[in-house]
Amino acid sequence: MDTTSEALLPSVARGDTTAFESLYDRYSSTLYALLLRILANPEDAQEVLQETFVKAWTNARMFDAARGSEIAWLISIARSRGIDRLRSRKIRGDRENDAGREISIHSSFVEKTTGADKAVQSQESSAVRSALSELPEAQRVALELAYFEGLSQSEIAGKLGEPLGTIKTRMQLGMKKLRERLQAFK
């Protein structure tokens, strides 16, 4: 993923379909990986990916580069829709059936990322992974349960068997470190 390239959303906001296709090509693999991580189901992930890009097309004019990067804006749309889908599915009781498929999905789709994107994306992912690897495991787990599974503080505390205050502090410390690492990236 090339985050240093020229921003595409301003052109997309003007209705430039070529810029939109470039946007898709540039970010779809990152967003799809995120949605697979959240939903653990390729069909759902593909549907939400489509919804994410359609929303990006219709709402591109709302993107404000002063507030964050293009990829962060797209990730926040995808995550929000992914968590919504996950919650509605949880209500239907599907989640349990899909949980076991997570690892195999990751391994089968990773191989499909190809070409230059793969090289650039791998480069950045490695840097990010390095940032995340610096987090203590307990902080990282708490952050992931909130971010990928949409769990509340008390749900995480219950799941990990830890006091609520401890979980809250872990998440705050973890986010603080990520923020510091992000500033170092810049």
Added chain:
Amino acid sequence: MTHEEFESIAALDAIGAASAEETRTLNEHLASCNSCRRARDEYAEAATLLARELPPVAPPPEVREHVVETIADEDAEEERARFSNRWWLAIAATLFLALWGWREFGIRVARENVRSQQAQIERLKSENALLHEQKEKLSVEMSSLAAPETREIALAGQQISPTASARVFLEPGRRRAIVFFQSLPSNPKDKSYQLWIIRADQPRPQSAGVFDVSDAGNAQIVIENLPLATEMKALAVTLEPKGGVEQPTNTNFYLMGNS
């Protein structure tokens, strides 16, 4: 709550872990705090590192095709909606103009009617005032005629107009008289009849009034400021230049009578 505490909430909010109450409190604070707003944006960006650490996975090609088709359809739909909106706007504008024009026309017609009715009312008022004045006048004249002191003098047609006559109703107390002329020959357009008072105390006749007669030869005049009855010797009518003269220009009397 301190800025640090708000930033801690922002950290949780970025990964969706803040409670609804915390998010509400934070948003209220962000409305007036630039530094916390910046921290919120940075935490939101930092949270995306969790997604960016994942190894990228290329979605199936059909997803891309479907997305591109969908936005093309949305564009077409939007264009159709825009066209439809323009069409409806044009129809609405035309209808509005037509209704507005019709309303304006109605208002103009109503205003014309009001103006015409007001003019009619003014005309009727004026006629009414005139009739009222005439009624008053007639009433005064009738009361004069009916008054016990009123004296009647008859004027007889002379050689030049033997069938003519006149009756003078004299109110000595008010030194006033009403005179009714009948069957006088029509006066030419450049001539008028003139009534003269021949007084006992003066050698020259005194003009009492100038009048024209109707097609039937009739006329009616009111004489004010008459001389005292004792000073009036006779009354006579001559035909004079239009508008009357100081003294009779001829002695062709049309009517004459002694008081």
